[in-house]
Amino acid sequence: MAGPGSSLAVITSRHVYLDKRRPDVPAALVIEGDRIRDVLHPRSPALAALTTDGARVRDLGDAFVCPGFHDAHQHVFHTALFRSPLACHCDGASEEDCVSIMRAFAATKSPAGKDGWLIGQGWRSALWDDRTPPTRASLDRVFPDRPVALYAGNLHTLWLNSRGLECLGITSQSAPPPGGSFERDSVGQLTGVLREAAAMVYAAKVFDTLPRAEVLAAYRSYMRMSVSQGITSVCDMALCAVPGVDYVYEGIYEDLLDEGEIGLGDERGSLPVRVSLFPQNVGSYQRVETLRARLAGSYLRVPGTKQFFDGISSAHTAWLHEPYANPYVPGDCGRPTVDPELMRSYVLAAAERGLATRIHAIGDKAVSTAIDIFAEARARYGSPRQGRHAIEHVENLLPGDVARMAAAGVVASVQPQHLIIDTAQPVRDLGPKRANFMWPFASFEASGVMMAFGTDAPCVADSALDVLACAVTRADPHADGPAGGWLPEQRISMATAIDAYTRGSAYVCGREGELGTLAPGRLADLVVLDANLMTADPGRITEARTLATYVGGRLVWEA
Template identity: 35%
Template sequence: MTRETYGSLLLVNGIVRTLDPHLPVGEAVLLVGNRIAAVGPTEEVRLAAPPGTETLDLGGCLVLPAFTDAHVHLLEFALSLQTIPLDDARSREEAVARVADAARTCPPGEWILGKGWDRNLWPDPSFPHRSDLDQAAPEHPVALDSKDLHSLWVNSLALRLAGITAATPDPPGGEIVRDARGEPSGILKEIPAMDLVRRMIPRPGPAQVRRLLQEATRRAWARGVTAVHVPEDVWAFRLLQELHREGMLGLRVLVHLTEQSVDGAIQAGLQSGLGDDRLRVGGVKVFADGALGSRTAEMLEPYLTEPENRGIAVMEDGELQGLLLAASRSGISAVIHAIGDRANRRALNALERVREDEARRGVPRDRLRHRIEHVQLLHPDDLPRLAALDVIASVQPSHVVADMEMAERHWGPERCRLAYAYGSLWRSGARLALGSDCPVEALDPLAGIHAAVTRRRPDGFPGPEGWNPQERLTVEQAVWGFTMGGAYAAGEEGRRGSIAPGKLADLVVLSQDIFRTDPDAILETEVVATFLDGQVVYGAERL
């Protein structure tokens, strides 16, 4: 991967928004090695430059700390680059046609994989059936991830290879959807059920995964991203360690452990924060519920459109609390997926017990950076609890504009007053870390900032004020969430996340000052260049 390397570099004629309250705005930045050496007025910073320093004129561009995406499925993103894209399939028939096209060139017996189908966008929003895929690819096992990654659509051959029949019971925390005859329909909901088929899919070879990860890294740099927080299994974590050891890991990666690996981590004495500036251990990722798109998010009251459905509790209270207590006592923080209001309440209840236990043991609040991923719907009684418990809200603004119509339809406007309630969370004192949930949504912080600030789609829907405008963030708050918010969640706020002397030289240069432009113009902003460790990893030809 090409990089432009400098010993020391002076960036001048820029608008430097530091995210450092002691010096919010500067004109110039001096980079020496992989560190920020000085920031401030041009002549003052120039005096600090060592002999031989090169100078780059930024032509009035905006300089920010490089972005952190606090929720990325990195390996899934990389592998999705070679699967059938279904995000823009506007009907079941269109999705099936793409599978049929793939089957014509794929050798019989090989798996056909795809990602991104969203039945909520189809004229008929009911779940599809295995028979649709059977006709398109009778000689290939087929597995297609839904957009929200909480449902898997498979054909009969895939079910047969996995040994799934009418007699197969639903695994705890998952569902094998049955048709009117009681046979598996081809839809598997939530990881415990989806893994029945996924474990049959051959893993790609290490060389192929490395190539795809490099391409995913280049795409992240092109969006100004130099750090990601990722939940990965042991195999992926091992691969990331190999890349790091070889000097080929091009992002700063905070790796969350899986529920399946946490016992081994505890026995080995692994703790959150172990690692260095490039690869660190995060918390243990557990699932309280499913997702809105699959109607498996766990609700206090039923879905408006499905009066018998309150979603799925992927992990019940006793197991959830026991696992989080064991992890905390071993120095591992909690990372809880929770979307529905009941799942968020249960997550907060468990974390309340954990915080009480930590207080008895004399553990400082900021030692373990517990977090809830998504926090998409809260009951009013639970809103203040995140700040009170010092629990980070790891949220993804692009879900707001993707989900708002679906949320209104299935949850109703009353509950939606505290759906994706970023403004209320910020005002309550909760810490926000912003991300994308890539590949569910695009890895694009500028799109996330626009969504957080306007709560409107790029076409302007639903109007000038946006959806539930009381939940909008300011540009400064949204940028903080994609910089300092992510750094704090990783325990690295002293090393990155703002532009200050001594911090790591990770910067993004933008074509215009998004703090001063019309919010709609944020989407027109270009990433001019991205710096990682003082090196230009993207956009050298534009500087």
């Protein structure tokens, strides 16, 4: 019995997504503390007894209730930064357009900050009419004295002006870090464009100049935005594999926990979003093992590590079995960013310690090789103690490698919005044969490969409903797309998409026993929407509104 002053709360609705097998049922969630104690039918005599005995009841009527969304792949520092006043969203249609956007942004900065860095993000030269990469010359004409850094939308390329190169100490004699490159013109001069590890390492130096108080404010704003759309958990993924640079800033999260200003929780203060940190795997495990022991509460965890095996196909830095359809040089197959044998040693050493590794692999050769390594790790050391081995992005792969992923127990950590960034790009760079098997969600499901959905924000918007819409329709929910979607045979059902964005993401973190479904014993993390996702027009679900978000049974956001 609940008894006087009961701490029990009950949330009821006629449309509750409990799990993939029960995606739209009437249910009453009985919440005690931060967990679901029971799931009852709204007409159950047991529920009537609880309500008579003083349990607090909230009847949501026809609102749709499902587990909180869990973004399996974000770069939280960048997402928070690029949403904040510290940076400018710069997705212009041309090089000069981007320069004009930055000129307008500079005009909004106070005179006291005139000598500080101007930071922008979002440009994609592959989408410009003239796909020629930009150079420092266009920035220099407008910003001869102030350093400017423009991060590409894919986070793999950095565009600097001459003053920026000077501030970072990059000269024509400088050597890029391993896995990165400095672009040069026909006479060998630096163009101001840095790629892959070079972009990531030097961008970190720019970001180190930002005031910490403003960075903390950006994180708080990011978290409020996340819960406002039902995102209750995220995986914060390392963005660089150069030792000492990965953008996973555990100290920021610990500062927020210590402040305790966002609400009451079970450890010191509380974050309104649960975060799983995946720092870099560079063959040294003291940091990750120390963090795993220290951050073991319900809000902050360190399930495993992250590595990069290649880049992106639009820049020909993804690693392929066969040359690109439009090669930059004869035999252009891209390249691995880490020597395959070194990658193998990283993964096996982590697996021996019970640590999961998640590998960025976009090209089919990178994917095949990553599967080989994970299969060996599983055969030698079994499954990780927490979390699962995963391949991040898995955009272009051989059809036979889907079954090999399933056999090796490798999770496909995929981001559905990626497929609509530029639907013409795969054919352009990979040719029609390879482009006909991309982001194969239906094939993953049919073969038993667990999918974990995310956004890769800020490479695309951290929009929860866009994730689901793109997976189900394989079309841009905000623009006209191919009739029936791009490669429509790879569409999946809404129930499967929600499963990948809740249970699948919890699974890759090793938290499927606590998160991702609404069942007794699970943490009471859930989102309430004003539209039934199971019956709504998939092309219009982005119009749904979040009515409320609960984390650990606590209302953290309400419309």
